[in-house]
Amino acid sequence: MKKVILVDSNSLLYRSYYALPNLSTKDGFPTGGIYGFLRIVSKLLTEAHSHFIIVGDAKGVLARSLVFKEYKTNRPKAPDELSLQREKLPDILGALSLPYIVYEGKEADDTISALTHFFERWGFQVEIYTSDTDMMQLISQNTTVVTFKKGITQVKRYDYSTFVEEFGFTPERFVDYKSLVGDSADNIPGVNGIGPKTASSLIKDFSREELLSKFGTVLERNLQLITLEDFPIPYSVLLLRVKPSAELKVLEEFEFNSLITPFLKVLGTRKVQVSLFGLEDIDRLPWQCLSDPTAVEEPFPFAFVEGEDPIRSANMLYAQRFLKRNDLGESPIKVFLDGEVRDIAVDEVLALLNAATNVSLEGDLLRLEQ
Numbered sequence: 001m002k003k004v005i006l007v008d009s010n011s012l013l014y015r016s017y018y019a020l021p022n023l024s025t026k027d028g029f030p031t032g033g034i035y036g037f038l039r040i041v042s043k044l045l046t047e048a049h050s051h052f053i054i055v056g057d058a059k060g061v062l063a064r065s066l067v068f069k070e071y072k073t074n075r076p077k078a079p080d081e082l083s084l085q086r087e088k089l090p091d092i093l094g095a096l097s098l099p100y101i102v103y104e105g106k107e108a109d110d111t112i113s114a115l116t117h118f119f120e121r122w123g124f125q126v127e128i129y130t131s132d133t134d135m136m137q138l139i140s141q142n143t144t145v146v147t148f149k150k151g152i153t154q155v156k157r158y159d160y161s162t163f164v165e166e167f168g169f170t171p172e173r174f175v176d177y178k179s180l181v182g183d184s185a186d187n188i189p190g191v192n193g194i195g196p197k198t199a200s201s202l203i204k205d206f207s208r209e210e211l212l213s214k215f216g217t218v219l220e221r222n223l224q225l226i227t228l229e230d231f232p233i234p235y236s237v238l239l240l241r242v243k244p245s246a247e248l249k250v251l252e253e254f255e256f257n258s259l260i261t262p263f264l265k266v267l268g269t270r271k272v273q274v275s276l277f278g279l280e281d282i283d284r285l286p287w288q289c290l291s292d293p294t295a296v297e298e299p300f301p302f303a304f305v306e307g308e309d310p311i312r313s314a315n316m317l318y319a320q321r322f323l324k325r326n327d328l329g330e331s332p333i334k335v336f337l338d339g340e341v342r343d344i345a346v347d348e349v350l351a352l353l354n355a356a357t358n359v360s361l362e363g364d365l366l367r368l369e370q
Contacts, residue, residue, distance in 0.1 A: 004051035004119045005044055006112050008130035009100070013037050013089060015131055015148045017082045025255050030081035034089060036152050038251075038259055041098070044129065045242060045266040051124065052242050054093060055111050056102040063105065064225050071225065074187040095250035096263065097243040106229070109134050113228035115237070116143055122238065129155075133185075134178065134226060139163050139171035169203045176208050179222035180215070188225055191215050242267065 016036025023032035045052060064071045078086070093100040103111045109132050116126050116138050126143040128135050135145045136158065144159045163171050180199040182190025194202070202211060212219055248267075251260050 002051065002123060003047075003125045003127065004053065004115075005047065006115055006126065006128045007041065007044065007052075007054045008108050008112060008128070008132060008135075009037075009054050009056040009089065010086070010108055011131045011148070012040060012129065012152070013086060014082070015152050016040070017079075017085065019152050022081070029088075029254070030085055031254050031256070033082060033085045034092060034254065035256055035259070037089065038092075038256065038263075040129075040152055042259060042262040042266060047127075051119075053099045053101055053115065053237075053240060055108045055115065056090065056100060057108045058102055058104050058106050060105065062107060064107075067224055068188070068221060070187050072186050074184075092250055092254070096248070096267070099240040099242065101237075101240075103231075106231075110229040110231075113138055114231045114233055117230045118233040118237065134183070134228060136163065136171060137174045137178075137226075137228060139174075168200055173203050173208075175223060175227050176211060177203050178226045179219050180211070182222065183226065186225070188222055189218075190222070191218050 013033050016039075017033030020032040020036045022030065023035055024030050041054070062071060090100055090102075101111060101115070102108075103114075106114075109130070112128060112130070112135065116128065119126050120140065120142050124142070126138075128138065128143065128145045129148075130145065131148040133147070135147075139145050139158055139160055141160050144157060146155050146157050148154070149156050158166075160171065163174075167174070167177070169177070177199050180191050180194050180202060181196055182188050190199075206214070208223075212223075248260055248263055251257070251263065
């Protein structure tokens with residue numbers, strides 16, 4: 001099964017900053033947090049293949065503050081040394097060609113939630129690295145949450161069975177549990193008089209609707225604050241991957257000499273090969289991989305993508321060399337994707353083609369270039 005690793009950027013940087021000594025460059029720029037962050041990332045990359053995304057927080061007013069003005073107001077101001085490293089981190093990740101996503105107006109945990117649902121729908125196993133317990137609500141048969149327990153060296157892995165064993169209820173009810181007990185880290189007060197043991201008992205005995213009828217507006221507010229979002233993710237995210245870096249000067253610039261070899265190992269092995277085939281090549285192509293070749297009524301030219309790419313062995317079917325968007329109509333197009341034939345909406349196919357192969361969109365024309 002395909003796997004994607006999602007990293008909570010602020011969570012890992014914060015942990016790294018407080019876990020490591022106050023490192024700095026010769027010029028005095030603080031680097032301890034970034035160094036620890038990149039050290040963990042280099043290890044995770046050995047497990048992630050090409051599916052690896054670091055997720056950050058958007059700047060500005062938090063939407064949850066409009067629901068509850070005291071939301072996160074208890075947090076002390078970050079040290080200047082940490083703030084400097086937080087501002088510099090996106091540039092360093094960009095220089096290393098590491099996928100980094102921030103959605104405007106979204107907290108990192110909401111973006112990770114949306115990405116988790118997106119990748120699950122595409123058949124991925126998802127692994128989330130964070131210290132934010134709100135992420136527990138995302139645990140499923142295909143999603144694991146790995147929490148930092150002590151600094152950045154000790155972690156605990158929660159899959160579905162591990163969660164149930166520890167909490168006594170399923171991850172689907174974690175939002176109800178957290179809403180009852182509150183979240184001191186985010187300054188969200190729980191229902192008065194209810195602690196973890198009482199909350200666990202209530203979860204086992206009552207549905208959410210019954211709990212809402214008992215505890216009213218406080219629980220309703222907390223559910224709104226603690227429930228993570230699921231918003232649309234563009235299909236081009238499937239194409240985000242760790243790219244080979246021609247040079248690692250940014251590591252030298254910040255005097256991370258001990259990280260150069262680990263990053264060379266993980267950033268120098270990913271290649272993607274794209275080939276376009278015409279009708280005359282149909283007989284030579286790997287139709288045996290297609291679970292139901294008869295699903296395609298007649299042969300079409302198509303693109304075959306192979307290699308370590310987010311769309312592996314993706315046979316995109318289309319009608320002719322130059323194709324008008326309007327000619328496609330609105331009916332789903334059959335696409336062979338990751339071992340099975342899927343009916344995918346036309347606009348989604350266009351997005352995948354535009355990002356995955358040497359295909360460009362020119363107005364309403366889809367141009368295939370050899």
